[in-house]
Amino acid sequence: MTIEQKKQTKAAKVLDSLRHDIISGHFQPGQKLQMEDLKSQYNVGYSPLREALSRLVSYGLVCMKEQCGFSVAPLSMEELHDLYMVRIHIEIQALELSIQNGDDDWEADVTATWFKYKKCLNQAINNHIDPSSWDKLQKEFRFTLIKACQSPWLLKIRDMLNDQALRYRFICLNSYYRNKKVLNEFIKENENLVSAVLSRNTKTAVKLTQISWESSVKLITDAMQKNVIAK
Amino acid sequence: MTIEQKKQTKAAKVLDSLRHDIISGHFQPGQKLQMEDLKSQYNVGYSPLREALSRLVSYGLVCMKEQCGFSVAPLSMEELHDLYMVRIHIEIQALELSIQNGDDDWEADVTATWFKYKKCLNQAINNHIDPSSWDKLQKEFRFTLIKACQSPWLLKIRDMLNDQALRYRFICLNSYYRNKKVLNEFIKENENLVSAVLSRNTKTAVKLTQISWESSVKLITDAMQKNVIAK
DNA sequence: CTCTCCTATAATTTCGAAAATATTTGTAAT
DNA sequence: ATTACAAATATTTTCGAAATTATAGGAGAG
Structure with missing residues (x-):
């Protein structure tokens, strides 16, 4: 408590x-x-x-x-794809606006939260895994990236879609935690994303986000076909 | 009842x-x-x-x-602009998908609902105004345009944003009802939109929607500055 | 044996009184 | 007069019994 x-x-x-x-x-x-x-x-x-x-x-x-x-609410393959399609749209829109509107404080914020999150990820590689702080830091990091978009409605909708997607991500969380190769990939991807964002390279940032999320969908799809959580 | x-x-x-x-x-x-x-x-x-x-x-x-x-929930200028920004994005996305996925039945549906709605609008020009059927037909027409998008999440979010926006539209509804010039413009705009949609001309349809909604924002902004409903 | 209808049971939904909390009013002290 | 505090009032929030409705089980007719 x-x-x-x-x-x-x-x-x-x-x-x-x-x-x-x-x-x-x-x-x-x-x-x-x-x-x-x-x-x-x-x-x-x-x-x-x-x-x-x-x-x-x-x-x-x-x-x-x-x-x-x-x-x-049930989960399904169809909904997974629908959800991510809309989610990518919303998230990218927010990211673009955030890069456009973010000031120096925001840049500092992005740097700081990524620093913390990265540290946690590196510890995870050495088997020091703390799922709850992982979740918290991941959430904080991803929110910081887009919070400068200055659109309450985008943020509200993103929140909703994010929570929905988290349910699907839970299906294949274990493969994340365990697989060192996946983790290293993951760190690298985010590193690139952060540089793109900080250098205000909107196009690259958007593309990286898109690629990263599409591979997420793939991971989840595979996990769902193995598990029997949803047909 | x-x-x-x-x-x-x-x-x-x-x-x-x-x-x-x-x-x-x-x-x-x-x-x-x-x-x-x-x-x-x-x-x-x-x-x-x-x-x-x-x-x-x-x-x-x-x-x-x-x-x-x-x-x-309060209304404000800032929210109006935020709302419409997001709403245009969602609606356009849905419209594009709907034009892409809609079949022959859908085309027939679009034609039919527009026929009914247009009839109602023409009667409005001659002062035979029935606000409740106006609302119903407008809602039906606009929904038909995008219902073939096959994305439950887009439709759900659109619904939410639509209801929000209706509150703002209520502020300047009277100018719609009364002004014959505005009504004629309105009919023409929608006529063009329907042709673009039926000929699967996505680009034109999107542009028309965008223009029409941006002028809506203007109308509402003006009305809000006159009224004292929200500063 | 199958189907329909009725009864018994279980679940959801609603009500209004009671508990918890906020707000206002009034009183006294500085 | 103004502030601080305390009692009184108003409002929100919660509980659990009562009403409503669905579901399961069983008897009887075809």
């Missing part, structure tokens, strides 16, 4: 927990989310639960059918 | 009503949404209300501050 969680409402807390538990795969895609179960699992009443679930419906992580309750 | 609203849950009904009442400006931007008031206005208890409001928070039409309740 962190210090800052004092005055949060129960609805907000259970929203965070649910989102995390869905993204991380604690609940299976498509799984029914029964009120009674959730109530005892999260130790809350009906109201905050329904509130959280309702928000996740709009957010796209949860489905609901009237009078038949809630369920975890 | 329409026929098909029998087995809807109260939360769903109040969600629709709230969305409509916010978009149409029945509630002022930024206005506080008090539970007691809403409860008596919509004749429901706390649970379905909070559920609907929660979904509208994720959707972007409602804001909420913990322990301080809900309020209507």
